[in-house]
Amino acid sequence: MRTFxxxxxxxxxxxxxxxxxxxxxxxxxxxxxxxxxxxLDVMRPQQVTDISALPMKEVAFVDDDRLRIGALVTNTxxxxxxxxxxxYPLLSQAILNGASTQIRNMASTGGNLMQRTRCPYFRDVxxxxxKREPGSGCDAMQGINRMHAVLGxxxxxxxxxxxxxxxxxxxxxxxxxxxxxDGTRDVDFGNFHRLPGETxxxxxxxxxxxxxVALTLAPPLAPQGAAYVKLRDRASYxxxxxxxxxxxxxxxxxxxEARLALGGVATKPWRCAEAEEILRGQPAETxxxxxxxxxxxxxxxxxxxxxxxxPLARQAIVRALRDATRDAKEGHA
Amino acid sequence: MKDYSEHSPDATVPVHLTLNGEPVSVDVxxxxxxLDVLREQLQLGGTxxxxxxxxxxxxxxxxxxxxxxxxxxxAVMCEGQEVTTxxxxxxxxxxxxxxxxxxxxxxxxxxxxxTPGQIMSATAMLDDERIASDDAAVxxxxxxxxxxxxxxxxxxxxxQDARQQMQGADPARSDLASEVRS
Numbered sequence: 001m002r003t004f005x006x007x008x009x010x011x012x013x014x015x016x017x018x019x020x021x022x023x024x025x026x027x028x029x030x031x032x033x034x035x036x037x038x039x040l041d042v043m044r045p046q047q048v049t050d051i052s053a054l055p056m057k058e059v060a061f062v063d064d065d066r067l068r069i070g071a072l073v074t075n076t077x078x079x080x081x082x083x084x085x086x087x088y089p090l091l092s093q094a095i096l097n098g099a100s101t102q103i104r105n106m107a108s109t110g111g112n113l114m115q116r117t118r119c120p121y122f123r124d125v126x127x128x129x130x131k132r133e134p135g136s137g138c139d140a141m142q143g144i145n146r147m148h149a150v151l152g153x154x155x156x157x158x159x160x161x162x163x164x165x166x167x168x169x170x171x172x173x174x175x176x177x178x179x180x181x182d183g184t185r186d187v188d189f190g191n192f193h194r195l196p197g198e199t200x201x202x203x204x205x206x207x208x209x210x211x212x213v214a215l216t217l218a219p220p221l222a223p224q225g226a227a228y229v230k231l232r233d234r235a236s237y238x239x240x241x242x243x244x245x246x247x248x249x250x251x252x253x254x255x256x257e258a259r260l261a262l263g264g265v266a267t268k269p270w271r272c273a274e275a276e277e278i279l280r281g282q283p284a285e286t287x288x289x290x291x292x293x294x295x296x297x298x299x300x301x302x303x304x305x306x307x308x309x310x311p312l313a314r315q316a317i318v319r320a321l322r323d324a325t326r327d328a329k330e331g332h333a
Numbered sequence: 334m335k336d337y338s339e340h341s342p343d344a345t346v347p348v349h350l351t352l353n354g355e356p357v358s359v360d361v362x363x364x365x366x367x368l369d370v371l372r373e374q375l376q377l378g379g380t381x382x383x384x385x386x387x388x389x390x391x392x393x394x395x396x397x398x399x400x401x402x403x404x405x406x407x408a409v410m411c412e413g414q415e416v417t418t419x420x421x422x423x424x425x426x427x428x429x430x431x432x433x434x435x436x437x438x439x440x441x442x443x444x445x446x447x448t449p450g451q452i453m454s455a456t457a458m459l460d461d462e463r464i465a466s467d468d469a470a471v472x473x474x475x476x477x478x479x480x481x482x483x484x485x486x487x488x489x490x491x492x493q494d495a496r497q498q499m500q501g502a503d504p505a506r507s508d509l510a511s512e513v514r515s
Contacts, residue, residue: 003342006363006409010337018339028407035366035405036386046342048363050410080463100477101454102393102402236476 001039005047009054012179012213018049020181020209027051027211029072030106032099033115041125042132056110056213059083065219071110071212075099075165078109088217089327090226090245091168097230098164100237110212113166113176113192114204117159118239119148130156131200146305147241150313152267153301157200160239160264161193164230167245167263170271173218180210189215193268221257224249225328229320230263231312240264242313244320248284250328255284260296260321265313272296275317284325286318293317346409352377353421361408368392368403371418379419379449383479390478393450394418400457402477419449422456432456432495439491443482451478455492459499466496 009015019025026045028034029052037043056070059081067083078084079095099107121127121139128137140148140158148158174189187205194202206212228245232238243263249256258279262270275292282288293314300310340346345360352375359374368385371377371394383391385404392404395417422430432455435441442448458464458474471492472485480488 001364001366003362003364005340005342006346006407007339008337008409008412014337028410030405031407031410032387032402032405035407038364039385048407050407052410100387100390101458101474102390102400102477103387103405105399106401106405236473 002041002044004038004045006050007047008050012051012054012056012211015049015051015054016179016181016209016211018047019211022047022208025049025208029108030074030111032103032107033111037116037123040123042123051211062216067217067220069109069215069217071108071214073109075104075107075109075112076101078165079104087220087222088168088172090171090228090247091165091217093226093228094164094168094243094245097228097243109165109215112163113212113215114206115161115163115166116203118162119159120144122159131159131196131203134199134201141303144305145303147239148303148306149267150265150297150300150302150306150309151262151270152195154196154198154200154267156198157196157267158303159196159200159267161266161268162239163269164228164240164243164263166193166269167243167261168228169215169217170261170269171245171247171259172221175216176212177214177216178206178210179213180207184213189269190271196267221247221249221259223328223331224257225324225326225330227320227323227327229316229323231316232264242309242316244313244316246317246320246324248279248321248324248328250284250325253283253285255279255282255288255325258292258321260292260317262296262313262317265300265309272317274298279321284328286322289318289321290314292321340409348408348412350411350413351415353417359408363407363409365408366404367394367406367408367411367416370408371403371416377418377420381446381449383447383450388479389447389450390454391447391450393453393478395453395457398457398460400454417453419453422452430456431498432459432492435491435495435498436488439487439494440484441487441491442480442484447478447480447482451475451480451488454478455488455495459492459496466493468493 007018024046028048056072058070062068079092085092122129127139149160176187176192225248230240230243240263245261247259258276260272260275275296278292350357381391383389387402387405394403464474
């Protein structure tokens with residue numbers, strides 16, 4: 001394992017300054033992503049700045065009914081937080097569908113937003129990967145691409161965004177607050193993760209010397225039902241082949257507001273705006289859900305080994321919408 | 334709040350831990366992994382290295398009472414923290430922790446390599462009121478610990494036995510536990 005210098009930050013300002021002075025620095029909080037990839041020699045930081053002691057661990061409503069989550073809140077604490085369970089059940093469900101107990105205990109909210117793909121060619125330094133080494137090519141394109149994206153890919157990269165939590169965030173809506181050397185700025189969650197296009201190595205709208213300090217959720221949809229359906233190769237502790245997060249509010253038997261996002265099939269957390277439009281004002285029944293699923297997958301571009309993801313994602317969507325509707329009828333929230 | 338500090342890649346950094354209840358100081362390089370420091374510098378070989386990438390759970394320890402993969406944690410980040418390993422679970426007089434005893438009684442292992450990690454996850458889970466007590470919830474909460482011998486049924490039975498034991502009740506068995514025993 002490569003060596004690196006280490007700095008322990010005692011303030012956000014000092015953490016950002018320490019990073020700003022580095023050519024190849026990295027922040028560490030939970031360490032579950034960084035140390036995995038350093039061991040694989042995929043990430044090669046020359047300095048690691050430890051932010052784990054910074055005061056970014058609060059979860060609280062701000063005055064306009066939006067929940068503000070400190071970047072260091074662990075996945076476990078966020079999933080079990082009473083306000084999240086009550087007002088954002090989709091977020092709680094999605095987090096608990098991801099990783100393992102130990103990983104969730106360590107992993108931070110900010111770190112989850114910075115999570116990198118599980119594409120085996122990205123993780124293998126002997127393979128060609130435009131995300132890891134710009135311009136080197138993409139071995140997944142003609143390789144074993146069973147796990148790869150059917151939505152949002154480019155000729156340069158088809159790596160799937162791995163997060164479950166971010167699927168819920170895409171459906172809920174959120175703002176990411178970053179702090180850099182020149183102060184703070186807010187980025188809409190929907191724009192935070194980038195499509196690979198011609199620059200798959202530029203994964204998020206964040207510079208090397210900016211730190212995620214907080215995430216602020218959009219006001220909760222109420223009343224709502226929520227469901228996260230994740231389909232994978234084993235029952236637990238596995239990344240999604242296809243996942244769907246849905247929120248539904250009902251107006252009698254008709255759908256009022258609908259939110260839908262996908263995981264496991266796309267290069268970024270995938271909000272399905274057209275499908276949501278199809279759902280609004282329509283009867284909350286299977287035929288409607290199937291139409292929405294068709295629309296959500298209309299642009300899918302399957303590869304040699306992953307065409308099965310299209311019908312699988314369709315089923316995940318229909319099930320998530322059906323379960324969210326049932327949840328809404330049972331009078332949640 | 335810990336003070337600001339900076340350390341070059343080759344320098345060693347003193348780290349002060351409470352390790353299995355005892356104060357310990359150890360000098361580590363910035364890139365030293367907690368798992369390796371426990372095994373190779375502190376001579377505690379009970380914590381096992383399986384995948385070394387957070388995928389198998391063999392390295393599970395408690396940091397400030399919380400189950401973590403010690404293979405994905407920098408030792409230097411544990412400054413001032415309490416670390417508990419499998420060596421720290423039994424009583425000073427040698428009496429086993431109820432989870433250890435239940436693993437023995439239920440034969441909840443074959444080769445035993447994953448067992449320390451299984452037990453560290455189980456003890457943390459039994460102390461966590463946010464995790465439900467039914468068999469499905471236990472299986473889900475334990476899914477970060479892989480057993481390649483496939484001793485899962487007896488591991489589950491042992492954990493549910495230990496739960497009853499720790500609640501001071503008769504070891505009434507869960508449905509699955511009774512099924513395994515009979």
